[in-house]
Amino acid sequence: TKGSHDHYMRKEIHEQSNALRECLRDRFSTGDSVSLDAIEDGYRPESVHLVACGTSYHAALYGAKLLRKRGIQAQAHLASEYALSPPPVRDGALVVGVTQSGETADTLSALRTATAEGARTLALTNVVDSTAARECDDALYIRSGPEISVAATKTFASQLVTLVLFALQSSGQTSDETERLVSALTELPEHVQRLLETTAAPTTARRFADSSGYFFIGRGVQYPVALEGALKMKEITYEHAEGFAAGELKHGPLALVTEDTPVFVSVVGDDETARKTVANAKEVKARGAPLVAVTDGVSSIDRFADEVLTIPRTNRTLAPILVNVQYQLLAYHTADHLGRDIDKPRNLAKSVTVE
Numbered sequence: 185t186k187g188s189h190d191h192y193m194r195k196e197i198h199e200q201s202n203a204l205r206e207c208l209r210d211r212f213s214t215g216d217s218v219s220l221d222a223i224e225d226g227y228r229p230e231s232v233h234l235v236a237c238g239t240s241y242h243a244a245l246y247g248a249k250l251l252r253k254r255g256i257q258a259q260a261h262l263a264s265e266y267a268l269s270p271p272p273v274r275d276g277a278l279v280v281g282v283t284q285s286g287e288t289a290d291t292l293s294a295l296r297t298a299t300a301e302g303a304r305t306l307a308l309t310n311v312v313d314s315t316a317a318r319e320c321d322d323a324l325y326i327r328s329g330p331e332i333s334v335a336a337t338k339t340f341a342s343q344l345v346t347l348v349l350f351a352l353q354s355s356g357q358t359s360d361e362t363e364r365l366v367s368a369l370t371e372l373p374e375h376v377q378r379l380l381e382t383t384a385a386p387t388t389a390r391r392f393a394d395s396s397g398y399f400f401i402g403r404g405v406q407y408p409v410a411l412e413g414a415l416k417m418k419e420i421t422y423e424h425a426e427g428f429a430a431g432e433l434k435h436g437p438l439a440l441v442t443e444d445t446p447v448f449v450s451v452v453g454d455d456e457t458a459r460k461t462v463a464n465a466k467e468v469k470a471r472g473a474p475l476v477a478v479t480d481g482v483s484s485i486d487r488f489a490d491e492v493l494t495i496p497r498t499n500r501t502l503a504p505i506l507v508n509v510q511y512q513l514l515a516y517h518t519a520d521h522l523g524r525d526i527d528k529p530r531n532l533a534k535s536v537t538v539e
């Protein structure tokens with residue numbers, strides 16, 4: 185049941201810290217080494233293709249970035265496009281289907297194509313014994329528990345964390361960076377909890393609920409959550425929302441920006457990536473758009489943003505998970521203000537079983 189929550193979506197957003205605890209449970213062997221039952225220790229894929237749809241595709245984009253950073257060739261593909269032009273499957277290739285339900289027709293079809301091409305397959309899924317879990321060579325569970333609301337929330341967070349674990353195990357690298365990442369992973373559920381208790385997202389959502397459109401921008405690991413923030417916003421508010429790579433703004437989308445289109449930007453830390461994003465945010469502000477920064481407060485962005493949504497400081501790789509919780513809450517409270525049917529948005533189904 186929804187318990188004290190008005191909607192399943194809200195309940196599931198609030199379940200995220202426990203879902204992440206469950207996702208991490210017993211997945212470290214000694215100290216900082218990851219040990220996932222689904223994959224034999226020492227297995228090193230030559231290359232990885234991640235296939236997925238919708239929210240799961242955004243998780244796949246994030247996973248591909250992480251794997252590449254750890255020296256593994258990796259690409260994310262929209263499952264519905266994969267079968268039309270599958271990339272060559274070379275020896276040692278692994279195709280990972282990222283699918284909460286394990287029943288999405290396009291993802292299953294991409295995985296079947298991969299099997300036919302001779303690739304090893306892995307289902308990264310929530311539902312135990314789902315079709316993807318049964319048909320793939322191996323299944324790696326995200327352990328979120330049931331998700332009722334059509335909008336994926338806690339399962340996205342669990343997908344990202346599972347992809348971090350997968351990238352750590354399959355690259356086999358240990359370094360100071362790995363150690364820092366592992367210790368940040370163990371603190372992540374508490375950070376999510378704290379964010380949920382302190383967020384200002386309901387106020388921000390109400391302030392901008394009558395806007396004519398919403399844009400989300402991010403760079404590097406923040407790019408997939410810009411796409412996800414926009415998807416969540418459009419699917420439950422029915423308002424126009426789009427996500428862009430921050431660097432792409434001035435190649436076209438900047439023409440859409442007006443005083444009536446708030447731009448949400450995530451900036452974490454104060455490195456070169458952050459500074460470039462801050463410069464992009466300044467361009468938006470100079471065009472008169474309201475600017476909402478989701479940030480850990482390290483960069484200079486909070487000095488000129490119209491609103492700031494704070495996230496706890498954490499490892500830069502994991503920060504998108506916290507940014508995304510703010511985006512989920514923004515979408516939720518905007519939709520609530522507009523009186524939308526939050527758990528069952530029009531025209532959508534939880535599991536899309538036709539291609």
Ligand code: M6R
Binds near residue numbers: 241285288
């Ligand atoms: O079950 P799956 O992860 O394969 O579903 C894929 C998409 O249909 C799904 O992520 C969809 O985009 C979300 N429900 C949107 O919130």
